[in-house]
Amino acid sequence: MKNLSLTGGNGFVGKNLISYLRSSKDLSIYNIQRTELNGEISLVNTNAVIHLAGKAHDLKKSSDPQEYYTVNFELTKKLYDAFLKSDATKFIFISSVKAAADSVKDSLDENRIPDPITDYGKSKLMAEEYIKSQPLPDGKSYYILRPCMIHGPGNKGNLNLLYQVVKKGIPYPLAAFENKRSFLSVDNLCFVIRELIIRDDIPSGIYNVSDGESLSTSQVVTILSNSLHKKPRLWKISPSFIHAVAKIGDKLHLPLTTERLGKLTESFVVSNNKLMSALNKPLPLSAEEGLALTAKSFKNT
Secondary structure, three states: OEEEEEEOOOOHHHHHHHHHHOOOOOEEEEEEOHHHHHOOOOOOOOOEEEEOOOOOOOOOOOOOHHHHHHHHHHHHHHHHHHHHHOOOOEEEEEOOHHHOOOOOOOOEOOOOOOOOOOHHHHHHHHHHHHHHHOOOOOOOEEEEEEEOEEEOOOOOOHHHHHHHHHHOOOOEOEOOOOOOEEEEEHHHHHHHHHHHHHOOOOOOEEEEEOOOOEEOHHHHHHHHHHHOOOOOOEOEOOHHHHHHHHHHHHHHOOOOOHHHHHHHHOOEOEOOHHHHHHHOOOOOOOHHHHHHHHHHHHHOO
16 A cells, blocks of 8 residues: 655646545545645655645736745745655656746757746746755655646636637637647546556656647647537638737737737647656547547536
8 A cells, every 4th residue: 555645635636636546446645735734744654745736827917926936836845855854755746848938839848948937937947946956865756747738627727718619609710720739638647647656667857748649729629519519610710810800909908919819829739758758658548538538527517
């Protein structure tokens, strides 16, 4: 029996992970509460620590910047120090691809020199660098996971909003933009974390986590439409016309602005080659299979 201590168990990933790990009879999970993290952290009788808790990226830009550093860096530092002093042998930190870059031209891998722009990304990078800088005692390992866009049951993000648009039969007007994005099914993330827990042949380090295949937003709309037994409504309106409308939106404060258009049509491809080489086994779900399962979970809510 391996005893696990986990932070962030009440969040989207945490709830899915606890459910996933509890299906293994050889794993016992203790959910560390935030009040415990604010005090003296005890990791007695713990084999592995999974650190999920953190301050998420605020797309509305209304958060106090200092809060990112307090939660994402200081809290991680405190927990990792407790891990180093404990008998636990593995520390798994859920960071983010945003710790490496906020935009990608080709494909993001672990060799890229990190250059985050936001306080969210910078705070995650600070936590990563602290973990790497500490002498690692014999018998201990650390794993810094950089997931891309995570989705699955209970997800309330942009994918859910896109699903609602498709459900209402509203056409997707940006199909002429050929963007590519990487996604990560929460089931695949849970699988990776379990492999890190139960195996001793995976070296410490930073690992990007994605489903592997990248998909365009038009492909995602098609997958969501299929889950609803609807024909995908894809409008290939001239990109130059869309850009012109977005510029008007900048001046008139309309829903479609240049910044929002960039977010909707940008590419962000994340390579998981290093992780797949270390695991030496396939992920349970393809990108399309994972998105189809997430769409099914939206349908049931």
